[in-house]
Amino acid sequence: MFHQGSARGCxxxxxxxxxxxxxxxxxxxxxxxxxxxxxxxxxxxxGTDATARAVATELEEIFGQPFNVVNRTGGGGLVGHSxxxxxxxxxxxxxxxxxxxxxxxxxxxxxxxxxxxAYIGRFNADPIAINIAxxxxxxxxxxxxxxVRADPGAVxxxxxxxxxxxxxxxIGLLDRLDIDPTAANxxxxxxxxxxxxxxxxxxxxxxxxxxAEAQSLVDAGQARTVALISSERSALYPDLPTxxxxxxxxxxxLPFRGIAAPTGTPDEVVSKVEAxxxxxxxxxxxxxxxxxxxxxxxxxxxxxxxxxxxxxxxxFGSAMSSAGLAQ
Amino acid sequence: MSAATLATSLSMVIEAHVxxxxxxGAVYGLFIGALPGLTATMATALxxxxxxxxxxxxxxxxxxxxxxxxxxxxDIPGALLRIPGTPAxxxxxxxxxxxxLRGEAxxxxxxxxxxxxxxxxxxxxxxxxxxxxxxxxxxxFSSFEFFWLAVLGLLTxxxxxxxxxxxxxxxLALGVLVSTVGLDITTxxxxxxxxxxxxxxxxxxxPVMIGxxxxxxxxxGLSSDGARPAAAPETRSLRPYAGIPTLVLxxxxxxxxxxxxxxxxxxxxxxxxxxxxWIAYGVSARFSKTPEKFGKGHEEGLIEATSANNAGLxxxxxxxxxxxxxxxxxxxxxxxxxxxxGVSPGPRLFAENPSMPTAIILCFFVANLLLFPLGYLAIxxxxxxxxxxxxxxxxxxxxxxxxxxxxxxxxxxxxxxxLVAGLVGYVMERxxxxxxxxxxxxxxxxxxxxxxxxxxxxARGDLLGFFDRPxxxxxxxxxxxxxxxxxxxxxxxxxxxxxxxxx
Numbered sequence: 090m091f092h093q094g095s096a097r098g099c100x101x102x103x104x105x106x107x108x109x110x111x112x113x114x115x116x117x118x119x120x121x122x123x124x125x126x127x128x129x130x131x132x133x134x135x136g137t138d139a140t141a142r143a144v145a146t147e148l149e150e151i152f153g154q155p156f157n158v159v160n161r162t163g164g165g166g167l168v169g170h171s172x173x174x175x176x177x178x179x180x181x182x183x184x185x186x187x188x189x190x191x192x193x194x195x196x197x198x199x200x201x202x203x204x205x206x207a208y209i210g211r212f213n214a215d216p217i218a219i220n221i222a223x224x225x226x227x228x229x230x231x232x233x234x235x236x237v238r239a240d241p242g243a244v245x246x247x248x249x250x251x252x253x254x255x256x257x258x259x260i261g262l263l264d265r266l267d268i269d270p271t272a273a274n275x276x277x278x279x280x281x282x283x284x285x286x287x288x289x290x291x292x293x294x295x296x297x298x299x300x301a302e303a304q305s306l307v308d309a310g311q312a313r314t315v316a317l318i319s320s321e322r323s324a325l326y327p328d329l330p331t332x333x334x335x336x337x338x339x340x341x342x343l344p345f346r347g348i349a350a351p352t353g354t355p356d357e358v359v360s361k362v363e364a365x366x367x368x369x370x371x372x373x374x375x376x377x378x379x380x381x382x383x384x385x386x387x388x389x390x391x392x393x394x395x396x397x398x399x400x401x402x403x404x405f406g407s408a409m410s411s412a413g414l415a416q
Numbered sequence: 417m418s419a420a421t422l423a424t425s426l427s428m429v430i431e432a433h434v435x436x437x438x439x440x441g442a443v444y445g446l447f448i449g450a451l452p453g454l455t456a457t458m459a460t461a462l463x464x465x466x467x468x469x470x471x472x473x474x475x476x477x478x479x480x481x482x483x484x485x486x487x488x489x490x491d492i493p494g495a496l497l498r499i500p501g502t503p504a505x506x507x508x509x510x511x512x513x514x515x516x517l518r519g520e521a522x523x524x525x526x527x528x529x530x531x532x533x534x535x536x537x538x539x540x541x542x543x544x545x546x547x548x549x550x551x552x553x554x555x556x557f558s559s560f561e562f563f564w565l566a567v568l569g570l571l572t573x574x575x576x577x578x579x580x581x582x583x584x585x586x587x588l589a590l591g592v593l594v595s596t597v598g599l600d601i602t603t604x605x606x607x608x609x610x611x612x613x614x615x616x617x618x619x620x621x622x623p624v625m626i627g628x629x630x631x632x633x634x635x636x637g638l639s640s641d642g643a644r645p646a647a648a649p650e651t652r653s654l655r656p657y658a659g660i661p662t663l664v665l666x667x668x669x670x671x672x673x674x675x676x677x678x679x680x681x682x683x684x685x686x687x688x689x690x691x692x693x694w695i696a697y698g699v700s701a702r703f704s705k706t707p708e709k710f711g712k713g714h715e716e717g718l719i720e721a722t723s724a725n726n727a728g729l730x731x732x733x734x735x736x737x738x739x740x741x742x743x744x745x746x747x748x749x750x751x752x753x754x755x756x757x758g759v760s761p762g763p764r765l766f767a768e769n770p771s772m773p774t775a776i777i778l779c780f781f782v783a784n785l786l787l788f789p790l791g792y793l794a795i796x797x798x799x800x801x802x803x804x805x806x807x808x809x810x811x812x813x814x815x816x817x818x819x820x821x822x823x824x825x826x827x828x829x830x831x832x833x834x835l836v837a838g839l840v841g842y843v844m845e846r847x848x849x850x851x852x853x854x855x856x857x858x859x860x861x862x863x864x865x866x867x868x869x870x871x872x873x874x875a876r877g878d879l880l881g882f883f884d885r886p887x888x889x890x891x892x893x894x895x896x897x898x899x900x901x902x903x904x905x906x907x908x909x910x911x912x913x914x915x916x917x918x919x
Contacts, residue, residue, distance in 0.1 A: 142752040146464065155462075161617060163599050168617055200616075245874045251603055276873040277602040279866060283559075289739075292558030292874055292885075305739050305762040311555065381760055 117357040120180050124155040128176070128184040130169020132162045132280040136302045136384065140213055140346055141185040143378050147369040148362070156183075162279060165250030167193060167200055174205035178351040180358035183209070188254050188344040191402035195409045196252050203402050207354045210366040211347035211389035211397065213379070216319035217248075217258045218300040218329065220312050222288055230316035230335050233295065234266060241272035246295035247284040251277045255284075257405065258318045258342045259297040265338040288312055299344070300326050301383030318342065325385055345387075345401075347394050363391050422544075425774035428473055429782060437474035438779060441481030442786045446794060448482070449489025449501055451816070456486040456502065460746045464753065472757035476776055479750050480733075481783040484536060487729055488787055489794065491528040491722065496521060496798060497813050499630040499820070504693040504725040506625060506855045507573075514713030522656065525798055527718050529791030530660045531671060535723025536784035538675040539682070539730045543777050548766060550731060551738035554683040559870035560882055564891035565684070566864040569691045571898055572698025573856045581902060583849045591857020592864070594619050602869050614829045621858040623821035623834040628851045631817050631838025634810055636845070656795040657788075667719050670700055674720035675727045682728025683735060694856055696724035730780040737761050737773045 127145045131137040138160060145156040161169035166189040173184030186206060194202045219230055227233050237244045241263070248255030260270035278284040281298040288296045289311045296303065297318065306312040317323060320333040320341040332338055348366060350359065369375050370388040379386050389397060428434070441463070448459040459482050467475035490501015495512035515524035543550070557565075570592070574584035597608045598618030609615040664671065674696045681692040700720035701710045710717050736747035739762065751761050759765065759772060766773055804812075821834035841851045875881025883889040 138748060139752060139755070142749070143755070146752075149464075163618065165603075168599050172617065242876060247870075274873065274876065276870050278870060283866075283870075286555070287558050287870065287874075289555045290558035290561075291556070292560065292871075308762050309739055311739075378755055382755060 117180060117355045120355075120358050120361060121152050121154040123181065124157055125152075125180075126176075126182045127156050127158050128169055128173045128182065129158055129160050130162065130166040130173070130184070130187065130189070132160060132282060136215075136281065136299055136382075137185060137187055137346055139382060140379070140384055143375060144185070144212060144348070144366070144369060147372065147375055148365055151365045151368065152361075165189060165253045165277075167198060171200040171205075173349065174201050174351055176351050178207070178353035178355075180350070180355055183348055183350050183362065185346055186349045186398075187346055188342075188401060188405075189249075190349075191398055192252065192254070192257070192405050192409070194402065195406040203398050205352055206349035206398075207352050207359055208391050208395040208398065209348040209350060209359055209362045210391055211345050211387060211394040212366060212370050213346040213384050214343050214387040215299045215301065215325075215383075215385055216317045216323060216331075216341070216343060217255060217297050218303065218314045218326075219259075219316045219318065219332075220285075220288065220296045220298065220300075220303040220307075220314050221294060222291060223311055223313050224291070225294065225313075228313070228315075230330070230332065233315065234268075234336070237263065237273070238266075238268055241268055242274050244295060245274045245276050245293040246297060247276040247278045247287055247293050248281050248297045249278060249284070251275055252409070254342065254344050255281070255297045257409065258340075259295070261340050261342060262318055262332055262336075262338065265340050266336055285312070299383070300329065304383050323385070325380065325383055342405075345394075345397060347389070347398075359391060421770045421774055424771040425778055428771060428775045429477075429778045433471070434474050434477050434779070435782070437470065437478040438481040438782050438786065441478040442485045442783060442790055445482035445485030446489045446790055449486030450492045450794070451820075456483045456490075457746055457749075459483065459486045460749050464749060467753050472754065472759050473772070473775055473779075475753050475757065476750060477779040477783075479746070479753065480776065480779045481786070483746050484726070484729060484780065484783040485787065485790065487725060488529060488532040488791070491532070492525065492794060492798065493816070495524040495528065497630060497809075497816070498633050499813070499816065500625055500855075502725075503621060503625065503690045503855055503859045504728075505722075506629070506852055507693040507697045507725075508718050508721045509629060510711055510850075510852060511713060511718050514711070515718075518713050520713065521798060522795055523659065523715075524713075524718070525791070525795045526657050526660055527663065527715055528722050529787055529795065530657055531674075531719045531723045532726040533784045533787035533791070534664075534671060535675045535678060536726035536730060536787070537781055538671075538723075539679045539727025540777055540780040540784065542675070542679045542727075543730055543734060543780075544774065547731075547734050547773070547777065548738055550680070550683040551734045554735055555739060556887070557684055558885065558888070559867040559874065560885055560888035561891060562684070563864065563867040563871055563882065564888060564895055565681075565691065566860045566867060567895050568891065568898075569694050569860055570853075570856065570864070571895060572702075573694050573853050575698065575701075575898070575902060580848065584853050587844065587849050587851060588853040588857045591854035592861040593857075594624070594854075595858045595861025596865070602866075614827070618862075619833060619858065620830065621855055623830040624837040624858055625855050626817050626820045627834035627837030628841030628844075628854060630813055631834060632841035632845060632851070634813060634817075635838060635842040637810060656792045663715055663719065667716055669703075670716055670720040671723055673699060673703075674723035677720075678724030678727030678729075679731045681724075682731035690725075690856075690859055692728040693721045693725040697721040726784065730777065733776065733780075737776065738766065 127141060129138050129141045142158050145158050148156045161172045166187060170186060170190045176182035190201055191203055193200060221233055227236055246259050256275050260273055263273055264270045276293055281302045284296045285303060285306055287293045289306055300314045303312055303314055307314055314329060316335060317329050317331045318340060319331045320339060322331055348362060367388060370386050376386050445459055460479050463478055463482060487502055490505045493499040493501055494505045494509040495516050498509060498513040500506040500509040512524040570588055574588045575581050597615055599616050600607055606616055677696045678692040697717045697720060700717040701707050704716050733747055736751050754761055817834060818831055821830040844851055871881060883892055
């Protein structure tokens, strides 16, 4: 073929190249052709796990392939997030990422930065609440804060690992109330479920986690949700006062849950899942499920989600240095 | 629990589609459980898509039946091939395999199925009566109590799983040491990872379990000092459930104790069920009239431990149903399915719709009842496995080893772990170090560490904090008493022997 003329040979080569390229592109047109793994960096039974399983179930229905939820816990979410980031970017590993993914860098923990993900979309954002034991000596947030002020070390709080969002939300609040954050007693736990068990058993005094996760214990009369660490009230819990109203502060850490994939995941996959996620968040069955468990549905598309994550990373970096956690 | 609720729940359960779901789930669970490396969790996860098309109760019945059956069927490869199906059955794999080697495979399997089913049914009955109460008690357990429970589990395991408690302790320490590999759970610092990303996730117990029990057995066969089953077992010895009534009459206390331990420990969120089998086995050895027979194919410990893990299985659902706090992956998936169906687990479920949780517990009843006929078929089928000559079965075990360890994370890393664990297990066994404690150390190591650190943080570094809470103090006292008792009885034995030699 080549001896007939270099121009034609070149054309043939180009065509072959184009065909290969087109072939590579269309390989993802049929995505997903097999089961997709959805990595959740938090323990089974927590809020992230519950919402991830709900989203995975709906994805399964939309794409007709299994979306298997795999809990990769440990290291305050680092193990799971870095597993997502280092998985092959072939479209068959997705992950549910949480706000912790924006914090590791500032804490000096290597392994995950916001640049390691291809963002697909956010489906939930809920403020963190202060939950206390039902039989505590105080019955509201003001009483709790007074007790903490008297002896910051005597009030044990938990909800996540040291440096996790629950921790930052709590000490960030204390910091703004002129209570030394480094004197507060933080009990490192692997997610909110073990922390709530500790609260119910009376071993600790405060769990900072979303009101939804504490709901069953509140219903059981074991715990009480006293305030949202936020600047605005929640539509799902209109009666809960915010710390901004109560203490006149401006601390409003808003954790998110969203879907991401390893950087380099084909755009076809990202846009397919992005569209599916939008569809899911508009689905009334999903909205009912989220409302029933007390989670709000807060969709953001890929671009907006990436922006949210980037600005959160910057905000938490500065919050952590004031608490002496940044490195 | 009113009679009316019970009647409503019963009529909910004896509907054709619910019973069909239970039967289907049980058969499916039997196959999954009998394949080494495939776990009850995996069985449940694969069922979720199917539940989309089902009503709430049948979906849960499906999950309940498949896990009940998978956990029990995990004893089959344990007894025949020495590959435990779950960490819970690792407690007595040595025992049941020893029976197979004696040509009593049918008896080992009959005990497995019969007492699992009986334990499971008694457990379900206990739950019907005391479910919400158990949940309330389990909710009072903090990290202090969980720490002592983990210590108790490790301690009984080290003491009973071999003739020499010191060697048992060494095996246990090895397991706990390996469990520290990976990212530290409190601050996320890497430990013993040597820069490997795969080691950061830690060493999973399933490839270790397969390697240590099964692969090491193959190595023993190669070096031809492995014990072989005596002449081909007679068909008579494979008459399912033969001689079981005699066993019930001989060891009624083991059955009751195992079930009680299982039902109460199972209600603790987390590792309750696994722990129950080990503690039950340990208790059985402690109180047995013939402790010297343990580990050599004795029925007593087998009965107690196997009834404990099935009883624990049903009570694990109690914290999940009553407080919406699922203790393990299976109940987490089930809670998810319930929410999808618009049934929210939690105290309101018991107040507003008490027939639903009751019906779920009744499903356990029916599923355990099904264990009798399905177990009969499985035991009959097991005969075929035993008739296969050894030079055919060894490659099959090898294939199972590779498949099972690969299936955990779908990586070759798991296969590597399995091979290394097999070599280590082989060397350990040649030198009389028991291998079962390694598995428990690996499972309980993180539980022990996490609860120790949480407790220390709560007590602000004061070790006396472990004795501040009444239940915690009691558990701590039991642990110390067992330790003291063991040490004192050893010293006394030694000095007695010394005196005898002098005289």
